[in-house]
Amino acid sequence: MRTLVVVDAANVVGSVPDGWWKDRRGAAERLRDALVAYAEEGIADHPGPLDVVLVVEGAARGVESVPGVRVESAPGSGDDHIVEVAAGAAGRPCVVITADRELRRRVGEVGAACAGPRTVRAP
Template identity: 35%
Template sequence: MLWLVDGNNVMGAGADGWWNDPVGASVRLTQAIAEWARTHDDAVTVVFDGRHEPRMAELAGGNLTVDFARRAGRDAADDRIVEVVDETYADEPALTVVTSDRGLVARLPPGVEVEGAGRFRTRLGIGRPTPRRGR
């Protein structure tokens, strides 16, 4: 089984202030994915937009791969995810793409499993925080 995670989409699914420090939030998400990946033998690849970030890449190893978009711009990580699916789906039909991006889902071949970003965050133990009510 291969899990292919749309890192930016999963990060953006949490209202946890990730926009104030996107690289730091990416590192925290990658750490959570690394901890989860150690609990099973499935291969896990997380793909992010942007340039190669050493702090995220350092967390790779074992069954976790950290990958980055091959180009800059809109949907760059989505393009990389589609490439990975195209490269591996014939050999690894047990494939789950983690994203809530409808445009990306529409680009996947029939039969590829999809898990939403919110559900995956819950799987990692980093579900959406409960909003604070007035004091």
């Protein structure tokens, strides 16, 4: 059974002060492209292949999916959408990538594990 990995794009992109705020959409696209390798190879404690969902919001809405990474534009709150995706994991392992404490609590309530942004992004 493939693990579902849900990535909080805003939180992961915002974890490194590399000028992402100048081009939020471009930053989300770069993250999406970097996630392809994780979809194939896996992350700590979850060998690949993985089903990866990148949740974007705000100015990053509309970023397209690529093979290996499905991108979902949150219609409202990105956190609310991430909880919905995690809740729909249908009994398979689910890991949410975020450092947001409140989001970690919420997805934990629906049975998802959590990992920090460094799991998919070099410090």
